[in-house]
Amino acid sequence: MESHIVVIDDEVDFLDSVRRGLITSGFKKVSLESDPMVIAQSLEAGKEYDIALIDITMPRLSGIELLERFKELSPQTECIMVTAIDEARVAVECLRKGAYDYLVKPISKEDLVLSLSRAIERKRLVDILDISKSNDVPSLRKPDAFAEIVTSDTLMFKILKEAELHAQSNVPILISGETGTGKELLARAIHRASTRSGKRYTPINMDALDSNLFSAEFFGHIKGAFTGAQTNRAGYLEETHRGTLFLDEIGNLSVELQGKLLRVLQDGEFIKIGASRPQQVDIRFIAATNADLEKLIVRKRFRKDLFYRLRGGWLHLPPLRQRKDDIPLLVDHFIQSADARFAPKEVTHEALVLLYNYAWPGNIRELKSVVQSAINLSQGAPIAPGHLPDHLVQKSSPRKRGVMDDGPVALQEVEKRHILKIYDQAEKNKSETARLLEISLSTLHRKLESYGVA
Structure with missing residues (x-):
């Protein structure tokens, strides 16, 4: 913005x-x-x-x-x-x-x-x-940038709005959260919401990066810098100039390599292998971790100065078990994204209860995998408990509060509940509801009339 x-x-x-x-x-x-x-x-x-x-x-x-x-x-x-x-x-x-x-x-x-x-x-x-401080659901100025993030949760909307505000600056951003909560999805959304959206977005899994090749991969090299360097090669930094560099699993980077990365963040420059002069670079850094970096600092496994440099903006994504009302929406989203030839039109009440009451240690990533497997097994029929993994059925705890009526839950019913929830959060302001749902006002009027809402 x-x-x-x-x-x-x-x-x-x-x-x-x-x-x-x-x-x-x-x-x-x-x-x-x-x-x-x-x-x-x-x-x-x-x-x-x-x-x-x-x-x-x-x-x-x-x-x-x-x-x-x-x-x-x-x-x-x-x-x-x-x-x-x-x-x-x-x-x-x-x-x-x-x-x-x-x-x-x-x-x-x-x-x-x-x-x-x-x-x-x-x-x-x-x-x-x-x-x-506010209890209101904030609105996004660039909802298209965050369209891939499916939620009706007030806390999540606040996180997305905070991410949008961070996007307009150039400060580094640290995204924390358990595995599978959508950290890279949020990083991409921040890039799309920023003034760098037309430039390159480069995601790097720091855990998979060979420490022996770190300098070559990040800084690049000039011809003849070492045996086998037959041409000049641009590294991640040069390739992402004026764009966004996403450093996933930053907590797994060795302390030695953390020092090399810190110098780039501090000075905005680097030296290619074999070169004698530094090269300026303009990059927005976004880092993500599922580790507790403050504990790693105490154990001397993460540099305090790098932590504070990366934490220009800090966004923490909650686990799925803390935003369970999003589960029906996510299930619907994954079904709508599946091959139309095999996608079911509904999920049975029993199956949805099991999905709702499971703890989801793997979060959204695990839910997506389970739904995709259930789609394959159901072959177009309603998703039932028999299509879900045994461990999920066994570990799903009894629900503590009624969130679903008895009987099969059609996808249209999931959509209805989502629309009415946003309508209530927007204090029954139809224009604001349509904007939050990213649908036309006429479509919203038609939906509300079918629900018996004036």
Whole structure:
């Protein structure tokens, strides 16, 4: 999600200069306005901005007055004040009224970019904090990026929204969670939701990476660097320049190799094998682990400095046993994704109860494997307990609360329950429900009418 920056100044030359500086620095969504009243009116109409760069001395409406309008009508906007006169009294007044920063003209490009970058990062962190405190189900600005993640769980929606907010920055992200919870799926979604979505996404299983080949695989080499190096070869870092590098099972990387990786994260550069000069690289790093890295640090098996460097944003995916209401949705998703010639149209009540009450130590990955096996065995008939593995039937614990009616559970019934649950979470707002479900409003109206819901 690209941050929307608005610059308000009555000096047209200053506006043009700022636009050029921001565009060349990678800020793409920049609006300019010479009349502060236009911005004030847009705020009253509900217009939202992420960052506002406001000149203090303007006709019709002063910068201080416009700052007050922002804090009243759009408090989530981070405001940076600009003035040609360096007065401590004015600076203090701006900060007291809620401004994030105070810049004095002439402003260097470096100072402007630094202030804006810090304001964007602060807004991102504040938004994340607000999400964690709220009981509401947050909405995604880029739902298509997260479409592969099937859930109706409020906690999961908060995690996805936090991931979307992290995606707009360049900070490294650490994803933790048990095996099979969907860490790589989330990493791909973050890449798609970021400004790097058009660039390369490179997933690497660190557990499967030969330590003897680490440098060659990551850094690449030049021709003649060693016996057999007959041509220049680009490594993962060079190939993923301006893209996203996903480091799966980072906890299994040896301490020695952790040090080599840390230098890349710290300095943003590396040296090819056989080369004499460092090479700059621009990469978003996402790491994932099913291990407790803090315990590994205590045991001297993971570097503390690398841990803190990777943990710019930390997302923890809950196990499936903590989001059991997603099980019917996931079963439906896996069935819909199967070969239509063999996919069943329903799951018996007994089978769904067994699936619901099983502990799922392998999480979503295990559920997918079980459903795919049941589809093959059922050959188009309703999935029944006899199509499920023996160990699952034996270890499925009695349900503690009624979540399903007796009788076979058709996939249409699973869909109905999901739609009505989201409808309730959206406080019966049909437009919001349709947006969360990613269906048209007319489709939602038709569905609700068939359920007897006005």
